[in-house]
Amino acid sequence: MVEIYQVIESNALAEKLADMVIAALIDEATLTPKPGLVDMRSRGAHYDMSWSLMCDSALALRPTFYAMADAGMQRYPQRQLREIIGALGRAGEVRMMEVSNGVNTHRGAIWALGLLVTAAAQNLSALSVNAITECAARLAQIDDQFAPKFTGNKGEQACFRYQVGGARAQAQTGFPFVVDHALPTLHRSRKQGDKETCAQLNALLSIMAVLDDTCILSRGGTSALTSVQIGARKVLELGGVTTAPGKAALHNLEADMLRRHVSPGGSADMLAAALFVDNLTKQPKWLSSKFVDSDNQIQTIGW
């Protein structure tokens, strides 16, 4: 019997992976309402951003994520791969700044989703939440000798001042709040029949309830971070955003954040990461079961 399958080129897979990253970034930006963040309704606490700017920035980063996925599919030694994606990430940040006229729209997202898309591309035959996040963590733990030691960025300053790990530590520890909070909340909420928007919003709140978000710390300090974490936890304890008490608590949380002029930018990045990993680990219809790897060998994707 002849086995019939479609063989697709590895660069077509990198294209698909890049498309999935962009879809996750646009889904995150489009999710409405989000407390403090840019959404379809408002700029949240960001006077210098808009929904269309977030979308333009995401689309402009497609070549960056494509190149990272492509690099992940080659058989580079891990240290070399880390340095390649580090250079791609920094070039992506430059591109982002050109498109956004100097506004930090997606720095955290380039970091988190860059590592995840590279990790996914390295492990196409074993796509599971743990395999992807553990591989991304191993990459993040490798020191990139070409990275600037100090950037002077707000996230870096907040990590130093408040002694928190920030975006870097999240990645180096395997995105624990994506794995242990956002994804279980997303799945539980969907299972109980919530609409997708509500499930994603509950997942965002589950991250906000625990993350050491340097966006919040740098603008509002420890008191703002504590207040946001307590507020997000309260919405979830009241049954999430679909219940009347939960909605009221969400409204209070948003008012408190706007009054303090803080935004959970790091949580938004972790939500985008969760949406990407969630899509990737579902049975993807877009992938054939076999592909040609960089040594021209036919590999089977293990779903």
Ligand SMILES: CC(C)(COP(=O)(O)OP(=O)(O)OC[C@H]1O[C@@H](n2cnc3c(N)ncnc32)[C@H](O)[C@@H]1O)[C@@H](O)C(=O)NCCC(=O)NCCS
């Ligand atoms: C690690 C990064 C984010 C630099 O962080 P930095 O300390 O300079 O802070 P900065 O304010 O610029 O960015 C913080 C960003 O992370 C997000 N964030 C904030 N807190 C958190 C958190 N706890 N968890 C996850 N993300 C967070 C924010 O949305 C913000 O955009 C990254 O830009 C970086 O090092 N890039 C270099 C390129 C690179 O090595 N890339 C390789 C992998 S793709």
Ligand SMILES: Nc1ncnc2c1ncn2[C@@H]1O[C@H](COP(=O)(O)OP(=O)(O)OP(=O)(O)O)[C@@H](O)[C@H]1O
């Ligand atoms: N929907 C969203 N709305 C706003 N920010 C988001 C959204 N999604 C993700 N973010 C993240 O939030 C970060 C922006 O945070 P922040 O505004 O604190 O940056 P900043 O430019 O360093 O500071 P500031 O605006 O206070 O000068 C972006 O890098 C981005 O990764």
